[in-house]
Amino acid sequence: MGLKGKMIGQTEIKGAGGDVFHDIISRRPHHLTNMSPVKVKGFTLINGGLGTVGSVICWNYTHEGKEKIGKQIIEDVDEVKQSVRFKMIEGDLMELYKSFIITYHVDKEGDYNLVTWTLEYEKLNENTPHPGTLLDFFLHMVEDIEAHHLKEA
Known part of the structure; x- marks a missing residue:
């Protein structure tokens, strides 16, 4: 097994939830702290604009019961897809x-x-775990967003 890998997961989101989901993740990510508070603890826009290629974002989140931090750059945004x-x-x-x-x-x-x-992803070494629990994290976050949206509707 190599160090490079790819994992794909899918989940349904009801009604116009796909539009809502994309809008929240790309333009209103700070709302995730209310929609998925167990997972998302904080969001900071470091540089650029929300939903803009080249923008740098910092997340505080809880994964596998541990507080974590992640900084990312937006590489691509496709409004059609x-x-x-x-x-x-x-x-x-x-x-x-x-x-x-x-x-x-x-x-x-x-x-x-x-x-x-x-x-x-590319693991640093063979002992690095595959990110299956992180994929689950994202899939369950979609469910949190859906539940929050349906409750408000």
Whole structure:
């Protein structure tokens, strides 16, 4: 098994939830602290603008019961595909991985919306775990956003 890997996970989000999800992640990520407070503890825009390529973002989050931090740069935003690609540049993940890229996109067909997360990574060594629990983190965060949105609707 090599050091490079790719993990993909999908989850459905109901109704217009795909539009809401993309809007929150790309333009209103600071709302995640209210929508998914167990996972997302804080958000800081370091440089640039929300949803803008080249912007640098810092996250405080809880993963596997531990407080963590991650700094990322937005590499790509596609409004048509409702996708954003983030490259990790500092933080806890960079202590385990040489490179780590997080991408999501929303597929829509009528009332059916599917959020797909893709994690592309290169482990520092063979002992570094695959990021399966982090993929679960993102999939469950979608459920938190959906539950919050449906409660408000």
